[in-house]
Amino acid sequence: MIAARTPMAQAFRNVASQHSQREALVCGDFRATYGQLGEKALALAYGLHELGIGKGDKVAAILPPSPEFVILFFALAQLGAIIVPLNPQLRPRQLRHILQDAEPAAVVVGRQFAPSPALPQLWGREIEAAGLHHVISVDDEEVGSLKFEVGGWKLEAVPPPSFSLPTPSPDDLLAILYTSGTTGLPKGTMHSQWGLVAPVVASLKLRQAWLERPSLKTMGRMAKALVWYRQRLLRAAGRPQVILSTVGCHTITGLEAMLQALLMGDKLVLMPRFDPVEALQLVERERVTILIGVPMAYAMMLAVQDFDRYDLSSLLICGTGGAPCAPKLAREIQERFGCAVHIGFGTTELAGGIAATSLDDSGTVQAETVGQAMPGMEIKIVDEQRRELPPGQVGELACRGENVMLGYYRAPEKTAEVVDEEGWYYTGDLALVDERGYLRIVGRKDDVIIRAGVNIYPAEIERYLEAHEKVKEAAVVGVPAPIGGERTWAFIILEEGAEMTAREVLRYCRAELVAHKIPDQVRFVADFPRAASGKPQKFILRDMALQEASKK
Amino acid sequence: MTRPVSGKYSFKEFRKLVAEELLVDEEEITPQTSFVTDLCVDSVRMVDMMLRLEEQGIRIPLEAGWKIETVGDAYRFYLEGMPTMAQRPSFAEGLAEG
Numbered sequence: 086m087i088a089a090r091t092p093m094a095q096a097f098r099n100v101a102s103q104h105s106q107r108e109a110l111v112c113g114d115f116r117a118t119y120g121q122l123g124e125k126a127l128a129l130a131y132g133l134h135e136l137g138i139g140k141g142d143k144v145a146a147i148l149p150p151s152p153e154f155v156i157l158f159f160a161l162a163q164l165g166a167i168i169v170p171l172n173p174q175l176r177p178r179q180l181r182h183i184l185q186d187a188e189p190a191a192v193v194v195g196r197q198f199a200p201s202p203a204l205p206q207l208w209g210r211e212i213e214a215a216g217l218h219h220v221i222s223v224d225d226e227e228v229g230s231l232k233f234e235v236g237g238w239k240l241e242a243v244p245p246p247s248f249s250l251p252t253p254s255p256d257d258l259l260a261i262l263y264t265s266g267t268t269g270l271p272k273g274t275m276h277s278q279w280g281l282v283a284p285v286v287a288s289l290k291l292r293q294a295w296l297e298r299p300s301l302k303t304m305g306r307m308a309k310a311l312v313w314y315r316q317r318l319l320r321a322a323g324r325p326q327v328i329l330s331t332v333g334c335h336t337i338t339g340l341e342a343m344l345q346a347l348l349m350g351d352k353l354v355l356m357p358r359f360d361p362v363e364a365l366q367l368v369e370r371e372r373v374t375i376l377i378g379v380p381m382a383y384a385m386m387l388a389v390q391d392f393d394r395y396d397l398s399s400l401l402i403c404g405t406g407g408a409p410c411a412p413k414l415a416r417e418i419q420e421r422f423g424c425a426v427h428i429g430f431g432t433t434e435l436a437g438g439i440a441a442t443s444l445d446d447s448g449t450v451q452a453e454t455v456g457q458a459m460p461g462m463e464i465k466i467v468d469e470q471r472r473e474l475p476p477g478q479v480g481e482l483a484c485r486g487e488n489v490m491l492g493y494y495r496a497p498e499k500t501a502e503v504v505d506e507e508g509w510y511y512t513g514d515l516a517l518v519d520e521r522g523y524l525r526i527v528g529r530k531d532d533v534i535i536r537a538g539v540n541i542y543p544a545e546i547e548r549y550l551e552a553h554e555k556v557k558e559a560a561v562v563g564v565p566a567p568i569g570g571e572r573t574w575a576f577i578i579l580e581e582g583a584e585m586t587a588r589e590v591l592r593y594c595r596a597e598l599v600a601h602k603i604p605d606q607v608r609f610v611a612d613f614p615r616a617a618s619g620k621p622q623k624f625i626l627r628d629m630a631l632q633e634a635s636k637k
Numbered sequence: 638m639t640r641p642v643s644g645k646y647s648f649k650e651f652r653k654l655v656a657e658e659l660l661v662d663e664e665e666i667t668p669q670t671s672f673v674t675d676l677c678v679d680s681v682r683m684v685d686m687m688l689r690l691e692e693q694g695i696r697i698p699l700e701a702g703w704k705i706e707t708v709g710d711a712y713r714f715y716l717e718g719m720p721t722m723a724q725r726p727s728f729a730e731g732l733a734e735g
Binding site for chain 2: 536537566570572587588591592594595598599600601603605607
């Protein structure tokens, strides 16, 4: 068990020494035990220290999920330094904004990890413009025309006895994670050494209740889960789990998946580039018990032609999050992967999970809700004046817990808008908690459409549209109308090869939706403009609609 | 569809315009078709439709909007207007005047 307020550096040292012989990390041909991971992180910490990087220095990492990222993360944690994980797919404009905002002392890049051959040149230009002191390449390859330090990346060095690591405190800043920019320019969320450990401790409590020390009450509930998952549950109980994370480590979902595995002594399997076939092969080869991916990754895996050929019987849980997961997809995951589906819900500002479903929840609850609050997390639903609402009413979701961010980087006024004096973080998400304490996300506060004074929650219409067999994805936005109020525009991506007209869509809507929830306009698109996380950028869709409307 | 030079649109022509505005099939519409129950038209969509019909030369008096239940009603108000309200503003003018 990890003690309360253990800094990340200490939590990692503990697990590395406690399970030194246990396999910790698998990625391609790379395999390492906890002991080896600890040694490499120490060697890199020494290399970085030699470059002058120490406590309080920021280091940007343009790396995918990889051993390099993992080792860098724990090296910086032990130095008391700060990691700024960046998406390798960032476009130059966003990269420039983040580098200017974060002002890192160094950036760590790998040409081999560039998603396209043209990107290193663009990275190089932005890195040069930002005037960084150190550019460290993990593969000794040029990045654009940059000259960089090759000395910094040392994984085999043995630090001299005189080299001693500092002792970071639980409240020291450890990571600045930039939000995906669904609503505009990315904001940096600051997380402490303990803040990133706290969600792992919450998950650990859940797991202990289930897999290690079940109480009588839990055993009663477990009997139900046993009936559902039989051998899968028995095989996984009491053993280290094998977690395959297909999510980028620059996102809170990916970072927490990595920490959940490595701070609990599990085996973590990583993929630098997501490939649905490779993911299924890895589940089979490594006997993965917990698979973590964004909803789109699951949709891609399910679309693999010979999906049923893979042996996925080791899987106990398919976890998803990072973007809304349609109940239709959740049910398909349950049926075809043959395991429980956990739709977690969290935000970057909260360093991970707010709520999650449990193994003993019914299939319907797992598919349609995001479960109950995680241990240690308080949640409430509030009205416009931030007064608490009773169960069943839709309002803004507010949360309080030890994993709430320290604030937005260099933007105290923005922090004050969302975190109150009592430590409640107001998520901007509209949700309701039912009588049994299950949380349902209804949409974003910013996304609410006010049509003739009636509030319309896009997520409800999107879910209904996505339940149609020809509809792959829907995004519904409110667009100001010339005579006042807003009108509802539905943007639709059809399933491959499917054909549908706007009339068909509306006929389908008229069958079930009340009149005011039927979209006023329907447009078909090949894809949505998306944030780096994959979420549709509704502000751009809204602009597209406005432009079209103004031409009429 | 261009406005008939002499007189008014026939019901068939009127129905076609309504079908285009509401994105329904013409065949779904008869004079008895209810805007609310059959076509799921709420007051907002009704206002939008009437404004767009007005751009096509179909003027329905402002007050009529609240009395229209069926497509047949709408067509009748278009044909006959509301004699007692003859001097009242049209739908669009009424909205503009607030």
